[in-house]
Amino acid sequence: MTEGYATAPDGARIAFEALINLMVSPQWRWSHPGPPSVLGDDTMTPRARREHRRASERHDAWDVLPGVTAPTLVLHGTDDAFAPVRNGTLLAIPGATLHLFDGARHAYFLERRDEASAAVLDFLDAHPLRDRPRA
Secondary structure, X not given: OOOOHHXXXXXXXXXXXXXXXXXXXXXXXXXXXXOOHHHOXXXXXXXXXXXXXXXXXXXXXXXXXXXXXXXXXXXXXXXXOOOOHHHHHHOOOOOOEEEEEOOOOOOHHHHOHHHHHHHHHHHHHHOOOOOOOOO
């Protein structure tokens, strides 16, 4: 995705910039030169990219969310336009813990790496795995 950016047609560069702006804030981007690592795997084939997009577009687990019984942590950036923050607050997972990253966009885990890591580790510490009989 990032290879050939400088020689890409104008339309591709415009799309690339739009995607970066959905993923990270301008402030984060200015302090982290170069393309963010979340923009794809340069080794993926065009077919793999198409299939990944197709799978993402068709994925819909909404109906099964109320049946989730495992402790669940929902992480979300408040400035995420790609998947608006209200999506995070609407998740119908009973008892889920919602952690919002103020001012972060879709790639909150880049913009707020330390805070995101701490939130996950704290959640895991609060919900240790237990030995469970296998079904």
